[in-house]
Amino acid sequence: MNFASDNVYGVHPKILAALAAANDGTAPSYGGDDLTQAAEAKLAEVFETEVKAYLVTTGTAANGLALSAIAPGYGAIICHSEAHVSSDECNAPEFFTGGAKIVGLSGEGGKITPATIEKTLKGFIRGEHDPKPKGVSITNATELGTVYTPSEVRAIKELIAPRGMKLHMDGARFANAVVGLSTTPAELTWKSGVDVLSFGTSKNGAMVGEAVVFFDMGLAEDFAYRRMRGGQLVAKSRYLGAQMLAYLEGDLWLDNARRANALAQRLADGLKIASQVRVAHDVQANEVFAVMPRQLHQQLVAQGVSYHQRMSADVAGQMKDSETGVRLVLSFATPEADVDRFLALVHGAWMETRHDAR
Amino acid sequence: MNFASDNVYGVHPKILAALAAANDGTAPSYGGDDLTQAAEAKLAEVFETEVKAYLVTTGTAANGLALSAIAPGYGAIICHSEAHVSSDECNAPEFFTGGAKIVGLSGEGGKITPATIEKTLKGFIRGEHDPKPKGVSITNATELGTVYTPSEVRAIKELIAPRGMKLHMDGARFANAVVGLSTTPAELTWKSGVDVLSFGTSKNGAMVGEAVVFFDMGLAEDFAYRRMRGGQLVAKSRYLGAQMLAYLEGDLWLDNARRANALAQRLADGLKIASQVRVAHDVQANEVFAVMPRQLHQQLVAQGVSYHQRMSADVAGQMKDSETGVRLVLSFATPEADVDRFLALVHGAWMETRHDAR
């Protein structure tokens, strides 16, 4: 039973097959091949608009490169303090932007709001003594398994656009957000004001490779140079193209996400009826955060369940010493039975514990 | 007939099979998996010594990260002016090092020598008004299809080590060099003084992924941070590990290179007997550079032969206006028949041309 991350699972068979199918013959290198170009075209189709799309190898690079198109070194990017760009990427955003400040705000459920952003912007009153706010980065689905709705995205955009700031969406789990909201890719991005999206695939069935998708064409200027200079232009790019095509083909990506989200819901529902466990945030995508007695946690680990102890700062601040906060991530490939076995363990273990305690 | 690059060919079937075999079950992400760790251990075996090895996604990133361990932003790296790090990577070495100067020297056959390096170092006499020379980067096999012998490598090391400078080898075509020299990986690297190697795989049969291999353990300090910050730590690293293992297993990598080198030799031999063509450099690996009449070049292109017009600066400087310089790269997967057909075209086309001209 492995709920450590969605990226502990392998590659979807259709994507693996696409890699094998792409293997014949020769193809121009460095992105000049048909598959790469078809993938970029397919993204335009999926998003129902003209886009500039660039394949890269990792989500961290996608974010860093996307932010570098928004913020120069003297700029600032506002995000949630628990956003991946703020707290999981070892200064990669600073690296790619040449030293921009990543300003992490607190906010319930991993989300920032126009109100918190505006309050922060009001602190930037001293001209060049502060960095210049250049953009906002939101993660959708968030690191806490919640989602920004299109109207929430739009509200942020409306606040920042008049200030000349751009909106980045970290979509490492974008598919889970689209499905979780029963919306469309277009609705959740450019129609709501997103200027550039890190479009994740590897957490949801691909092997390696993400895309940076620009809706604001001006931001895409010279982006091919940024990608190359960042060591992100892959020689045999056809294999990135093949993955992306198979990922999008027949809505595989949405089907995968649908399955992962459904499992998360099932897991959360099962936990909610366990009186000793609290589910910490709304479960709107494929992650479940739960607070449980440390003893239960230890029993689960002893039974071979894998997951990370990870809890949002605000919830963690209210936990008792005897409690443990855990993150459970569901994937397109997580066996349904694992969810059931996990829930059985939680319920059973606890029964036992209480029995022992008598 | 495609001689444009060794990376226009696909993935070796054994490597593709290894990817499929790696697909079952779950594995820790971000390099904590068994395959990644086995690959790193296998590299130590191949190099017959303790190493610190790090998998990354592209050769440009491997070079940039390796150089960042050698040179701070106020440093200088000396290399050949036609080295990939100097002229093909869109300032990636400057990016990863934080602005180090890449000092490109001229030199026959794409090679720099202790004499040219020493002369350059003698120009660094003004302390902090110049950058501080911190390392030398040599490419083996070179961009011009030649090789540095172990003793040539050692001679460079002996010059620079007393000055506190480190030696990097760009081994995008390292396999071709090892095979071309009938030497061992150990002999060509740490036994000759190489401190850190960019170990290429994608030009020689892999899909995506290279390794940075440190022989100087001090340089490897904090390298995991550099890789992460550079956007080069892959979530599903097991697939990089699987490729590397299959690449090294049973000396597949050397067999592949042997085949490519042999084809290059065959191509060069065939060209040498064509009086209208000059082979430009010693053919010691898998690349052949040739100067030919422009008319012949046009006929070849018209016949569907793919290659790049590319010639070293020194040879190009001596070409007539009526001549074209071309680079022909052979791969583990280039059909032998393509070489023969190409040679037939050269000989036949030329016969015809001369006939026409009468």
Next chain:
Amino acid sequence: MNFASDNVYGVHPKILAALAAANDGTAPSYGGDDLTQAAEAKLAEVFETEVKAYLVTTGTAANGLALSAIAPGYGAIICHSEAHVSSDECNAPEFFTGGAKIVGLSGEGGKITPATIEKTLKGFIRGEHDPKPKGVSITNATELGTVYTPSEVRAIKELIAPRGMKLHMDGARFANAVVGLSTTPAELTWKSGVDVLSFGTSKNGAMVGEAVVFFDMGLAEDFAYRRMRGGQLVAKSRYLGAQMLAYLEGDLWLDNARRANALAQRLADGLKIASQVRVAHDVQANEVFAVMPRQLHQQLVAQGVSYHQRMSADVAGQMKDSETGVRLVLSFATPEADVDRFLALVHGAWMETRHDAR
């Protein structure tokens, strides 16, 4: 009446005279001159130990360069969230370090403690997914007019040294701290574990120019290159040297600071007896923070008093809407009479206000 900053005042006459005296004849440029070298030697004398000292032009550059010797781009520097390096330098620390994370902690009176630092360090548990903590930066005197005692400095050092982290002190108002604590420069720096100090002069009587003073010789390696590359090596360095010498000569710097601190004390004492005003932090150097009724503030401004509305986050968070937080900075050159006039205004204005209100 100008209390906006200590740098709104001019240059001490002795320093101005030293500049004129330095003007004759020729001198080697770029720091090779006698005055620069004498200044660096004089700093060693003042600090009673061997140091490596480097003259630069601004405090922001001094801080950025000093931190670049401690933290690489993948590193983190821990400081107070209201430290100059965190919130007043437009990403200069990020620029000079190549993108290190500046981690700002809250803490009373502008100070961080071993406890808050340790708690933060305990969050760095995920290896390269976080930046690597490389140092702590403390400001002495702090931005809130308080001071770190030698034993407080030492306690921080003892926490971080075993973790391989270095200690930087931003001494933009170092003189005020030394005097405020009745200690010695040595006691407050290397004897308490400071590895590198930004030694300010311009807020305390000089024209332009600060020094980076290393007590840890290893950190100073190649620093001359860092300074040059940072655009901080002044051609006519003799004028920086002359200022520094005059600043240190006969303890002018300490006398200046003593006068400024005494004025701050006098101002604070006068404010404390004004029932409508709260002095916000201990007044241990040359700054006074005060919370006052907005109406009083407006009257003061209308009377031509200059100062900044600036208040620490924790105090500001507890202010009423009807209150204003102000920062009053005293300088070596602030006329004593200005302090008295200001206090008279505060007392008088308020009497009047209350009178009006009846």
Next chain:
Amino acid sequence: MNFASDNVYGVHPKILAALAAANDGTAPSYGGDDLTQAAEAKLAEVFETEVKAYLVTTGTAANGLALSAIAPGYGAIICHSEAHVSSDECNAPEFFTGGAKIVGLSGEGGKITPATIEKTLKGFIRGEHDPKPKGVSITNATELGTVYTPSEVRAIKELIAPRGMKLHMDGARFANAVVGLSTTPAELTWKSGVDVLSFGTSKNGAMVGEAVVFFDMGLAEDFAYRRMRGGQLVAKSRYLGAQMLAYLEGDLWLDNARRANALAQRLADGLKIASQVRVAHDVQANEVFAVMPRQLHQQLVAQGVSYHQRMSADVAGQMKDSETGVRLVLSFATPEADVDRFLALVHGAWMETRHDAR
């Protein structure tokens, strides 16, 4: 006798007096003061057009910051290989631009031409595998004491403007160029297509401080942030303003340059009649390059003459082993008598030498 550089001399008395005059009272810090603003306005007057001018502390910083407004990290700047930005600034241009490539071209008399620039640009044919050419930097007067005429400047601009590239002029010795060409500041800059100028003052009579002057207003966007982040916003900026004003007032700067240039002419004329000495480049500003017998050089040094052994690469390449190349720089403050004494030494020493040799 000191001909080592123009910056070995002190500050012009009028500028020193202006510093003293600026010392009274208080002034807003960080450039908000009247003198700074008057200086910026005065620059507009001198250049007869609207400009955006920013005071900074060093020429290296002025160049780095100016180039950062032109070239992002993936960009390239073309200049002469012996330009200060290419070979005297320890990677500062790379630092400030975030890693742009500084492409140094050879060219007679320290000058590059539309022909050499165009040839270089024709090599940038591979898209993002090369950096993107973003600008050209020319030094006027050049490092070799020659000048670009307005029409030469214009010819470069006409080549690059259609390619979207910008033109930077390093004017560390701009005054000497204006005077040497009997032209106007306007004619030599924006009227000829210069987009941004590093306007030097310290080699020609000031103490510390240069200006970055933008004629292309778009490039100046956010430049205040760049300056602050670069550690180049001086707290007591009034002293930079005062220097600049005094420097420009009553054409002091042009008078100073006129005197230096005249001395250089006199020195060159005197050397030209010494048969054993060759003057290496046209003497069009305040520098004289001369090739002389090593023995003569040694005698001059023995007599206490200071200068640098420095010679352009092309001339140095043609020198005999028995010869030495020297650079002699004249300043506004070089005593006329020193020139005469130097010439007497050259002539006398040589007479003596020849006598000895008999």
